[in-house]
Amino acid sequence: MNQLKLRVVITGANGQLGYELCRHAPAWVELVALSSAELDITDEQAVSSELTRIDPTLIINSAAFTAVDKAETEVEKAYAVNRDGVAFLGHYAAGAGIPMLHVSTDYVFPGNASEPYTEDDVTGPTGVYGASKLAGERALLAVCPRSLIMRISWVFGSHGSNFVKTMLRVAEARSELGVVSDQQGCPTSAASVAIALWALADAYRQQGDLQWGVYHYSGKPACSWYDFAQEIFAQAGKVGLLSTLPAVNAITTDQYPTPAQRPAWSVLSSEKLHALYGVQPADWRTELTQVLEELRAQCTHKKPA
């Protein structure tokens, strides 16, 4: 194929990942970024008419209902976005003869393993969010054979809500906090996911095809939320985002009950993506430095002259 330009629709363009996809879009992309206000993916008619009007050569879906605890009570909404909306996009893509890149989650797994999860491992979500995302994966693969699903984990960035920003906010209000130390996973910067997705889009542009199906991509090394918080505070102190660092206590999941049960083991193996497309996991500690520097720059810009 080797098309000079791909016209790429990004859905959910104002989320953490959507923002980074727009920011890192390569020069060979004609970008059509659609926020939830511009395209509600649960509106089947709007999906069909808007995409027909735009006539993209590739869809990247970063729209999702990501509120893990809220999903336990807003079950219908979680499935409407994470399963039905994904199916509507996939249905359009299949009919138009174009591929779709989609994003899913480590929370499709039960979390009782001790080795990194591969794409062949048996799923078994512990909550509604993970179950709705898994249903979306299945719905997409059923309607759109040329779809690629990238499962990612513990996403953070300078735009949107995430654990890094929560920790910084808490540290401004409190001198001591407890963070869960018995859940292991891989923090992953939204920017690194965007870059990995663009690498796949480029491979498609060059070759006219991809090895479709499910892939894992996450940052390295694996750690607990407690380790992640410690690193956030250490680095935030160094870059001058926090003047005093809070004391962090390791606590267990039982000591921090949440409406949705989280998997204890959320470590993904990115080996398949590396072997087939040469995409390397990014070191989340380096990515974190970048994000904290961006946040510091935002603070500086906000201060009156």
Ligand SMILES: NC(=O)c1ccc[n+]([C@@H]2O[C@H](COP(=O)([O-])OP(=O)(O)OC[C@H]3O[C@@H](n4cnc5c(N)ncnc54)[C@H](OP(=O)(O)O)[C@@H]3O)[C@@H](O)[C@H]2O)c1
């Ligand atoms: N965040 C994580 O830690 C994490 C971990 C693993 C996997 N993932 C997956 O990674 C992907 C990107 O997540 P993210 O962190 O970027 O999430 P995010 O920041 O919550 O962004 C999701 C975006 O989707 C939009 N959206 C929600 N409902 C929509 C609808 N009906 N139609 C169109 N857009 C809609 C939201 O818009 P509004 O804000 O206007 O509703 C928001 O801009 C998702 O597939 C998510 O499941 C995330």
